[in-house]
Amino acid sequence: GAVVSQHPSRVICKSGTSVKIECRSLDFQATTMFWYRQFPKQSLMLMATSNEGSKATYEQGVEKDKFLINHASLTLSTLTVTSAHPEDSSFYICSARVAGSNSPLHFGNGTRLTVT
Amino acid sequence: AQSVTQLGSHVSVSEGALVLLRCNYSSSVPPYLFWYVQYPNQGLQLLLKYTTGATLVKGINGFEAEFKKSETSFHLTKPSAHMSDAAEYFCAVSDSGGYQKVTFGTGTKLQVIP
Numbered sequence: 001g002a003v004v005s006q007h008p009s010r011v012i013c014k015s016g017t018s019v020k021i022e023c024r025s026l027d028f029q030a031t032t033m034f035w036y037r038q039f040p041k042q043s044l045m046l047m048a049t050s051n052e053g054s055k056a057t058y059e060q061g062v063e064k065d066k067f068l069i070n071h072a073s074l075t076l077s078t079l080t081v082t083s084a085h086p087e088d089s090s091f092y093i094c095s096a097r098v099a100g101s102n103s104p105l106h107f108g109n110g111t112r113l114t115v116t
Numbered sequence: 117a118q119s120v121t122q123l124g125s126h127v128s129v130s131e132g133a134l135v136l137l138r139c140n141y142s143s144s145v146p147p148y149l150f151w152y153v154q155y156p157n158q159g160l161q162l163l164l165k166y167t168t169g170a171t172l173v174k175g176i177n178g179f180e181a182e183f184k185k186s187e188t189s190f191h192l193t194k195p196s197a198h199m200s201d202a203a204e205y206f207c208a209v210s211d212s213g214g215y216q217k218v219t220f221g222t223g224t225k226l227q228v229i230p
Contacts, residue, residue: 006159034218041125043206043222044160093159104150105218107159 002028004096006108013084014116021079021111023094029074030096034105035067038091050077084115118143118209120221128227135179135194137224139207142188148210149190150218151181153203160206166190177201202228 003026013019023033031052036044048058048069056069066088068080077096081088091112095105123138141147148167152160164175171183181192190207207221 004159009157041223043220046217046219049217091157095160104162104165107152107161109159110157112157 002096002098002106004030004094004106004108006094006111008111009109010112010114012114012116015085016083018080018082019084019113021081021092021094021113023077023079023096023108025075025096025098025106028096028098030077030098031074033071033077033094033096035069035077035079036093036095038093038110044093047079081113084113086115089113089115118147118219120207120209120219122205122207122221122224124224125222126225126227128229129197130229131199132196135192135197135201135226137192137205137207137226139181139190139192139221140188141190141207141209143209149181149183150208150210151175151179151190151192152206152208152220153177154206154223155203163192163205197226197228199228199230202226 005024007022033050035047037047038044046059047062048056050056050069050071052071058064071077091110093110095107119142121140150165151163153163154160163179164173166173166183174180179194204223204225206223208218210218
């Protein structure tokens, strides 16, 4: 089946530093990837839609300069949290859709970010 | 805009008892509906989905859900709960009748009591 690998699974960083999270589709090509943020005991909130070879589409209220998304290939999208603050601490999950119009989402295992 | 409402943030059942997790949706287009399961500190795994056709959908691990358009519901059931079913379950709807942007409910945490 389609596998999405997300790395790292956990990361701790200091305030003011930047953190990069990778999302890879291992056995399929993904023209579209989605980045979600999940606060404790809450649902997943879509942050942005990442399209291969073009700029990401951000949801309302998400700072694009703070959450940089790059989708440089059909198998890799990255989310960089720039100048991280403690309030950015959260669980970030990516998902990818197999290229084509009628395929479901496959999720990575998430990244637990803690900013100290 | 699409939305999903999951009734009950926590549900407890005894091992072997029926599992019923409720989900109601709103959608301006014929919806695609999903149930996902999430184990602690992990991503989401697709349990089942409804797109078109048969309204009773069977998924993995013995779960099934029925799409009821008149009730705008997509409740998840399992006849007999196992301890391994303890997890968080999310109902979701797509906003374009396809697999584009997916909106999730707030989740229901299922506890299985031995």
